Amino acid sequence: TDELIKRLNRGITKAAERDEQEKQKKKEKEKLENLPDWSQSDIAEWLASKYQGQLAWNVEEQEWYHYSSVTEGIWSKGSTERIGRLVKNQVSEIARELAKSGKKKPNYTISFVNGITALVKLDLEVDKWNEASGVLPLLNGVLHLESKKLMPHSPQNRLTWCLPYNYNILATCEPIQEWLLTMCNGDRALMQLMRAYLLGIVTGRTDWQKYLELVGAGGTGKSTFTRLATALVGMENVHTTTLKKLEKEKFETASIAGKRLVLINDSERYAGEVGKLKNLTGQDSLPYEVKFKQSKGGFTPSALVIVSTNEIIQSCDYTSGLARRRISIPMFNQIKSDRQKNLIEHKNGQMRGEFLPYIPGLLNWVLSMEESKATSIVKNYEANVPSLLAMKARTLVETNPIADWLDHFVVYEKEARTNVGVAKRDKDSNSSHWYLDTNKWLYANYCEYCHNSGTRPVSLRRFVTLLSDLGKNQLGLDIRKERDRFGSYFVGLKIREQSDTSPPLITGNTSVEINISPKPENTNVINRLWTMVMDKVTTVMEYVMDQTVDGDECDGCDGKNEKSDEFKNNVEFQTGCNMPEEEQKEEKEILEEVLEMPSPKVESVITVGDRVSISDCPGHWSWASPFTVRAIDGEMVALEMVNELIEIGRLEKCSK
DSSP states (O other): HHHHHHHHHHHHHHHHHHHHHHHHHHHHHHHHHSOSSSSSSHHHHHHHHHBBBBBBEETTTEEEEEEEEETTOOEEEEHHHHHHOOOHHHHHHHHHHHHHSSOOOOOOOOHHHHHHHHHHHHEEEEEEEEEEEESSTTTTEEETTTTTEEEEOOOGGOOOOOSSSSOOTTTTOOHHHHHHHHHHHTOOHHHHHHHHHHHHHTTEEEEEEOEEEEOOOOSSSHHHHHHHHHHHHHHEEEEEHHHHHHHHOGGGGGGGGTTTTTEEOSSSSSSSOOHHHHHTTTOOEOOOOOTSSOOEEEEEOOOEEEEESOOOOOOOOOHHHHHHHHEEEEEOOOOOOGGOOOEEEEETTTEEEGGGGGGHHHHHHHTOOOHHHHHHHTTEEEEEEEOGHHHHHHHHHOOOOOHHHHHHHHHEEEEEEEEEEEEEBOOHHHHHOOOOTTTTTTHHHHHHHHHHOOOOOHHHHHHHHHHHHIIIIIIOOOOEEEEHHHHHEEEEEEEOOOOOOOOTTTTGOEOOOOOOOOOOHHHHHHHHHHHHHHHHHHHHHHHHOOOOOOTTOSSSSSSSSSOGGOOOSTTTTTSOOOOOOHHHHHHHHHHHHHHHOOOOOOOOOOOOTTTEEETOOOTTTTOOOSSSEEEEETEEEEEEEEEEEEEEEGEEEEEO
8 A cells, every 4th residue: 555655645746846957858848839929020029019118218308218127116217228238138048948959159249239129219218208196105005195095006107206205194293393393483474484495396386487585593403494495305306406506507407307305505606697596486397407418498397496505595686577577585594503404314325314204104294284375375475474575675776786775775656756867977076975866866876875885886877777666566566657858757756855754665664563462471460360250259249249248247347238338449449358367369460460570561562674782782782772673573683793692572662
């Protein structure tokens, strides 16, 4: 019996081996049958069929793209050499398989491989690389923005970028929200604006035609916010540059293609042309030029822009083209050096820091804002974030000399009529003016301002065009340029005289009402006082309802039949003498605290340009007092000659 079992096992094993050999021979035969003939056209057709959906030639960019070669589900660029090596390996494999069939192993040259690659390119070319819209690519799938459903990756989506983390619907980001609110000085409207712009970066809302300009000294959170934005979309989807490099170097714009965010760190002062910045933020085409390659036209960028700078960017463009795109955000909440932390940083090619685990939660918080609401906030930020009005006015006068002149030396009067005139030198050595008729002609007055401020004036013709654009398009004034036999003139503008008391034309309309709210340490005292008063009123009402004057005898405590002088008209009024001593003692303590509280100081309205003094002014500042208000941001005020923000409650407006 054992011998029979052994024979059966050997027979079964041999039969299985024969079946396996037959299957292997069948597979090799099918493989040989499926191999192409040894010609460039047949091999190219075979490779194109094999790599359909994995390789593609982008005709617009003249670049190879390879699916899932770097990130699963994402198309990434593949160099010509890399694709050529892939084709060469496939050709070598075909030659070996042909040799196994008994045929002579064919030889090939580099021209043979290049010819196959060129033919494959024609078969796999994509004329228009249209990425799927309304979706957001992540490591674990593609998020449908409208339904918030996560779908699997697909080569048909044509996605060339991806957020570098998984989608987690349960993730939150409370620490990031708290930090952002602190950096905004508690201004929730400003925080919502920055949140909306982050949403625009993620979803590619270049149609907003806006860019953020973060202005402030070091240690105010500018770098932390830009790193948060970088971590949100991924370092590989961000391009960092400077304004000078962007405008001057011809190959710089090619690096922006396919990016979601452009960071401009402009620590150096630049005052040149900003044509490429306007194209980048205005949905216009940018040139795509790569070194040692033939230029192939332009591309439309899909990136939004954040500018981080210590001072407002200057340029020679004074039109509304750039001004209407700019959202200047003051970053004045400086953190002391001993309290500063690296909340998030880029080091050795990776992001790290306390905020990094909260980035998926930041994405959820950003995506939870409706796109229509985000669009309204960004497009109409002046109405939605009132605290930025002063910053917008300050930015305008600091970047546009004509606006600065208009702010100080011109008054808006609807029916006024002032000639443009010319700028003629005043040759009188005793004259206090450099030009003639500065009190009658707009251009002469402007040139006088330029001479006194060290600014180079623009030509007369450009001055008229820029002044009209500034008044109508940027300031919304009802002015118009007309002409008669005496020359051009503006209706609605008048040169300021000494008797004119109207505020500055641009910065004088950004006022802030001082909110006199009780300090946090006094809130508890006020609540306790209010409770005590309400208890007294309730006690008196209950007593009146329950007692009658005729039916009660005086017990010396209820006070009903006592003389009226027992009702003392002061803060120590007692409703009865049955009150426990502990309650009387507590009332006395509350009243003493109230009497010791400083009475609120009624402040007048402080506006930009006012002269103010500082209570408890440090000695090293006192030489510059009174100070001029440069900007107002919530409860904090920036003063000239003072390098830090001052609480508005410490300021007192000086009488004129």
